[in-house]
Amino acid sequence: MTRILVTGAAGFLGFYIARQLAADPANSVVCVDSFVRGRRDVLYRDLTARPNVSHVTADLCDPNAVAALPDDIDVVFHMAALNGTQNFYERPFEVVRCCTLPTMNLIEKYGPQQRLKRWLYAGTSEAYASTVTRFGWEVPTGEDAPLSFDDIFNARWSYGASKAHGEIATVNGCRHFGIPFTIARFHNAYGPRMGDKHVIPDFLARARDGVYELYGHEDTRSFIYAEDAARATILLANADVAAGQVVNVGSEDEMTIRDLGHAIMKAAELSGEIALHPSPKGSVKRRAPKIARLKELTGYAPDWTLQAGLKATAEYYLSDAAVAYDLAPSQD
Ligand SMILES: NC(=O)c1ccc[n+]([C@@H]2O[C@H](COP(=O)([O-])OP(=O)(O)OC[C@H]3O[C@@H](n4cnc5c(N)ncnc54)[C@H](O)[C@@H]3O)[C@@H](O)[C@H]2O)c1
Numbered sequence: 001m002t003r004i005l006v007t008g009a010a011g012f013l014g015f016y017i018a019r020q021l022a023a024d025p026a027n028s029v030v031c032v033d034s035f036v037r038g039r040r041d042v043l044y045r046d047l048t049a050r051p052n053v054s055h056v057t058a059d060l061c062d063p064n065a066v067a068a069l070p071d072d073i074d075v076v077f078h079m080a081a082l083n084g085t086q087n088f089y090e091r092p093f094e095v096v097r098c099c100t101l102p103t104m105n106l107i108e109k110y111g112p113q114q115r116l117k118r119w120l121y122a123g124t125s126e127a128y129a130s131t132v133t134r135f136g137w138e139v140p141t142g143e144d145a146p147l148s149f150d151d152i153f154n155a156r157w158s159y160g161a162s163k164a165h166g167e168i169a170t171v172n173g174c175r176h177f178g179i180p181f182t183i184a185r186f187h188n189a190y191g192p193r194m195g196d197k198h199v200i201p202d203f204l205a206r207a208r209d210g211v212y213e214l215y216g217h218e219d220t221r222s223f224i225y226a227e228d229a230a231r232a233t234i235l236l237a238n239a240d241v242a243a244g245q246v247v248n249v250g251s252e253d254e255m256t257i258r259d260l261g262h263a264i265m266k267a268a269e270l271s272g273e274i275a276l277h278p279s280p281k282g283s284v285k286r287r288a289p290k291i292a293r294l295k296e297l298t299g300y301a302p303d304w305t306l307q308a309g310l311k312a313t314a315e316y317y318l319s320d321a322a323v324a325y326d327l328a329p330s331q332d
Helices: 014-024 043-048 062-066 085-090 092-110 130-137 156-175 199-207 226-238 257-268 293-297 306-318 322-329
Strands: 002-007 027-033 053-057 075-078 118-124 179-187 213-215 244-250 275-277
Touching: 014 043, 014 075, 014 226, 043 053, 062 092, 075 092, 075 179, 075 226, 085 092, 085 156, 092 118, 092 156, 118 156, 118 226, 130 156, 156 179, 179 226, 179 322, 199 213, 199 257, 199 306, 213 257, 226 244, 226 293, 244 293, 257 306, 306 322
Parallel strands: 002 027, 002 075, 027 053, 075 118, 118 179, 179 244, 213 275
Antiparallel strands: none
C-alpha cells in the first residue's frame, strides 16, 4: 500500500485528488481538513467511508495537531490553504496563517523522517500576477516568471505572497531534508464543490434567480476542470522527472470573462441578456499559463472540454447540491 496524506481534502481540489487516489485500491489515503472552508457534504462522506480512506480533523496551523498525524506517509499532497478573493480582503491575517504555518509544520514533521517519496505543494498563479500587471510579463506565462507583489499594504496580496512563501519553504525545506518535491502551480480550476467565491459559481448563483451579470467582462482567464487538474497533479507526483520542478497546471485556452459567461449560458441552456460590469479595483487583467512543461513531463492532455465541464458545474450550482454543501455540518 502507498500511504498518501491529502491536506485540504474537504475543500475543492484536495477532494478531487483524494477521490482519484482512493479509486486505486493500492493506495491508502488519509484526508486532513480543519473545515475552515471545506464541508462534510454527502460527497465527502462517501469518500471518507471507503475502506482505503480515513479522515482526520486537524488545524494544521497547530504544530501539536500536525505532530499527531500518522507517521507512515509516503506522499503528501499539501492542498490546504485559505483561498477565495473575499477572504484575501476580509481576513488577510487568517489567510497568511493558513497559507504559511501548515507548510512549515508539515515539512518539520515529515522532513526528518526521510520517508517521503514526494512532497507535492499547491502553488498559485497569484504569486506572479503582479509580474504580469506591473512589469508586462508575457501571457501565456511560463514557470520562469519572477514572483512579485504589487503592494504589501493591499490585503489582496496576503494570499499570493503567503503561497510564494510556501514555494520557497518547499524548495528549501525539501532540499534541507533531502525530500523529492514538486510545485504544481494551479490556474483557475473549476467544477462542482468549488465554493461560491469564484466567477463561475457567482454567475450561476445569480442565474438561479434569473439574473445574468458579469464583473470584469474584458479580463481574460483560462479554465481547467477539477478532474483534469487532479489527474495532472497525480501524474506530476508519480513522475520521477517532475521531482524538483515547478509546473503550471491549467489550460492554455485564454478567453474573456464575457465569452465565459456566454459559454456558461449555452452549457446550462439558459437564455437572456448578460449585464456587463467593469472589473473590481486591483483585479488581474489577463491570466493564462503555458503548460508545455506539464505535457512534456507527464504526457497530460485534458479529458474534459470546457462545454462538458461547464455543463457539469452548472448542473451542480443550479440544483440544490450547492445549498446542501453550504449547510453540511463540518463536524460529526
Ligand atoms: N482552485 C484553484 O483554481 C486554485 C488556483 C491556484 C492555487 N490553488 C491552490 O490549490 C489548493 C487548493 O485550493 P482549493 O481551491 O481547493 O481551496 P479550498 O479552499 O477549496 O480548499 C482548501 C481546504 O484547506 C482547508 N484548510 C485551510 N486552512 C487549514 C488549516 N489550517 N488546517 C487544515 N485545513 C485547512 C480548508 O478547510 C479547505 O477545505 C490551495 O493551496 C490553493 O492555494 C487553487
